[in-house]
Amino acid sequence: MTAPVIVRFDQVNKWYGQNHVLQDVSLEVAKGEVVVVCGPSGSGKSTLIRTINALEPIQKGSVTLNGTAVHGKGTDLNKLRQSVGFVFQQFNLFPHMSVLDNVTFAPIRIQKRPRAEAEALARELLARVGLAEKEGSFPGFLSGGQQQRVAIARALALRPPVILFDEPTSALDPEMVGEVLQVMKSLARDGMTMICVTHEMGFAREVGDRVIFMDQGRIVVDTTPELFFDAPDHPRVRRFLSDVRGEH
């Protein structure tokens, strides 16, 4: 791999009380890669990506983002978090702000950029996710799919080199999944580095560079989409795939 590594996990371990939720996780994600993380519920997928911007602490090992130790003592977490976008399952837009204000909030208030510049970028991003005409709306007036697209624009507004998706389509009605996936696919094609926890196997196959399969806090499989779907050699993966596809 020639591209520089953006995210590196090195022997990461995490416990919730007695529960060992991440076990010796080691992983490297290079610039421009689209990595899909899947696995049964409770396998540690969400926890894994939440450690990258230190929404979750870890107990052993290290996570490195752009060469910075995420959980290191002297790390300025607020600064670090501005260099990684995060899209939540439940969107988590700010309900008291308009769509435009949601997107310009961090650039203006946190990064102290001029309002005009932030708004120009926000409009560009909203156009990109297909919501240019909704900039004056409030989150409560949007559908789930629209809210999630605004959330993606909000994450992109900090111009992060990497963006993390935590089951971005799991809370959506089926007919809205497509519009969000379309935005994600266009990001992937533009070369954005993405780590996506998702069960959207079509997305994984179409734009994923790698598929990571987790089970019980461990990375069990790390392979290409082709091998993952067409020649799954791990019994746990075969069971998972047949569950996801609804075969019995």
Place this chain on the structure above:
Amino acid sequence: MDFLLPADQMAMLLWGLRTTVLLFTVAWVGAFALAVILVTVRATEYRPCRWIVDAFVAYHRNVPLLVQVMFWYFGMPEILPEGIRFWLYDHNAEFSLAAIALALGSSAYQAEDIRSGLRAIPATQFEAARALGCNYLQTMRFIVVPQALRISLPPLVGRALLLFKNTSVAMAIGVAELTYRTREIENMTFKTFTVFGIATVLYLLGTFALMGLGAWLERRTTPGRKERRHA
């Protein structure tokens, strides 16, 4: 108004209303500021801080307001140094001490209203703010407090109405506010119905104004108030 009350008596009532409004304003501002401090102190992890705030709130919720006001007027000056005591008596002590007692009493309730508003904000809002690089103060200032205040607004308006009416308790220690003046004129003229009728209307004007202000604030802070619901 001469057909109801002579102009000089009417002026006395209006002067009383002025004192009522002043007392309410001073007490409310003090109460709100103190409530914010109480909520902040209560939010710290340090246990004794929480006990102190809880005790403060419990006292003000469980002791009659009249007793609190009298305690401040008759009891408190006894333990003050002589210099401060005489200064107070020279400077409208009734008014200041009534304002303090009313402010403390109202702050306990307002603190509870604000705290429940804060607790209504889901943890995911904090998380979303943190994920964008907000520090604690930025998260509170831009994300949490604006939403919490919106939720606390209706109960806070209710507290303000209660405080406005409770200023009448200050007559017990001789503050010449509206109720005090009403009683005074009633004793002079025996036009009980008329005088209390006018006082009632004046109190209602005050409370209606507060309710109107509350409704206006609520409308102003409703997200998407200009938007028709079309998803």
